[in-house]
Amino acid sequence: MTDTPILHVDMDAFYASVATRGRPDLVGQPVIVGGGSRGVVLSANYLARDHGVRSALPMTRARRLCPDAVVIAPDFELFGTVSASVMEVFREVTPVVEAISLDEAFLDVSGSTRRLGPPELIAERLRSTIHDEQQITCSVGVAATVAVAKLASKRAKPDGVVVVPPTEVTSFLHPLDVGELWGVGEKTQAMLHRLGLVTVGDVAHTPLRTLQRAVGDHLGRQLHHLAWGTDRTDLSPQAGPHDPERSMGADETFARDTDDRDVVVRELLRLSDRVGRRMRVAGVAGRTVTLKLRFADFTTLTRSRTLPEPTDVTVEIHRAVTRLHDSLGLTRSRVRLVGVRVEGLVPRASVQRQLVLGEPECGWAEADRAVDRAARRFGAAAVRPASLV
Template sequence: MSAPTAGGPAPPPDRVPTTVLHVDMDAFYAAVATRDDPSLQGVPVIVGGGHRGVVLSASYEARRSGVRSGIPMTRARRLCPEAEVLRPDYALYSAVSRSVLEIFGQVTPVVQPLSLDEAFLDVQGSVRLLGGPAEIGALVRARVHDEQGITCSVGAADTIGVAKVASKRAKPDGQLVVPAADVVGFLHPLPVGELWGVGDKTVAQLERLGLRTVGDVAHTPRSTVQRALGRAFGAQVHDLAWGIDDRLVAGGGGPRASQRGFPLPAGVLGSDPGPDRSVGADETFGRDTDDPQVLLRELLRLTAKVTARMRAAEVVGRTVTVKVRFADFTTITRTRTRSEPTDVTHEVYDTVRQVFAGLGLQRARVRLVGVRVENLQPRRGVTRQLVLGERPQGWAEADRAVDRAATRFGDAAVRPASLLGPGRP
């Protein structure tokens, strides 16, 4: 890689080989839902949570009509009225995901799942046996197709950030290897929103400065980017624009070590990073409800989902926000800031319950609830203050045990007992 100029940092003198793979299933939910039904082959398919929910996945035939994950089901039906709409089957998706992870584990022990349908693999220890990144990527794609009947796309690079961008550019059912010497040439012509973790809000902030491509950001002084995005996030985005990313593939220790190690970008968390990073989740009920126990159970489920993402990203947060949307579409949010940052489900949910109780809803009919944690910061360097008489091990360790079980056996493997009863939307 040639030396950067005009504000660019010097590239690492000893860039590691191109052995980080990002493997991403293609339209995963839709592909799994339709693989055993020949009548759905080549037909637009939408997987979603009912007429009041959102699109969870869309086949590429549906995407050609403008259907995308995350848009309301009502809009998706208008865009593609001929589409077959299927309800999600999470048990099936989890089973397929576990089988795919087994394939990854037979290629390398260093596997970091990001969700049911994507993972990073560090194959540095496998190249002597299996060949280079192109050969290993082709092997993974062939085995996933042969054994599970679905397709995936693979990006290979020397860092996780570039590998993530490469897999997106390879979709669908493709593969793209970006050698270390070609990283800058690959990244700089791309729109800045292609960088992993740079969402719509950040793109808008950068475009106000006239920065539209990755190269524009790279050739802008770091201090300028930091003023626009915040000191830490601005430095991260500037480094990523030059393909500099010290994060390791976290999964079994592997040969790569991170001395600086940014946490995963907030794009993984389901939110735009920006200077005030946050992670949240919400759920639209299939039928309006005024039952406080149903609402509290859903708030607990959402809290567990949010805190699991935080732990995966190695961040903690202090500010907890609860969102409630009523039957008439009126929406309110209430926020409370904790004295100490945390990623512990039990602690965040305590705050959520307090905020919810303070709303005094009195049987108001509710359409949607949501939970968000803001003021995030890296977990490293945060010291947890023990309370007098508190056990040295407890909820935090239990959460991490649940995370390990979910990674291995699926999200439904372990959950709070209160979520086993009725009331799931």
């Protein structure tokens, strides 16, 4: 069992990074994502931040601070789509994901280390996958508890990983200003400073009862745990406004770009199998199947097909995405990444499958479930489609 199972993954300048990806003309320029002259800053890249621009700052003030900045209007649909893809990457690593916003989440990887290696290696894997698939960067904090992991990711910015082992928690926390603790706002920081508690170490070495008399029982106890790095370790996975469990999907980047249809179709089968298995485990089925292709020049396109009825059957998902691929009529187009997604998920129990005259009593759906049972008993590689062996 690892002693640092909690990861906090925070996308770097998420809205600005998404808005500017694929825009080489904006490289080296300060960028602000926000509304009109009466609006506020949603995000800014690091060049704009160097001029003092921050999120929630009025646009008029942001323009005064950084008059040369390029201002881009927010595309919330795009942000939601990218966020859903990122959260899907997280859930491919571990099912224990607590998303706290579109651009950050906590992950408990204690159940994934045997398969994927130690937490710091998982953190690097996540950074590499997200950068390759979404062309944006993230920073990861690795620790034993939620609040320490969040502070570690802040220290990792931009585009890095910081690991805080349990033996180094106090040396990491105690020199910090109390205002850096998660949940301590400006008013609480000012109050603690007035009491002479300037650093986290000052709070840590104040007796708990003294701290509670000064700031109240609940806040005092909370500050005590934060200061010693003994805050919560359990996560609460929950659905958010862009929760990817409204759809399920998987992407894969080829080691080398390819224009070989057989290679692409074989990978689509692997991804269809992965998505179908996840759907069956979750007890859901979906009608809309989506194909994603990213080409060598990073151009990305998606195509969707709505089926007559919801499905969780691997063969049916694969057949749909293969037809979508072939309908594009690609010739000599080198593919970098492929993805499969099934949307419009509903509980599998609510789906009444239409019987077809002459159809065998047991078909692909039953075969999938038999394979799933074998995989649970003998491992995921025990039974696979022949073309993937």
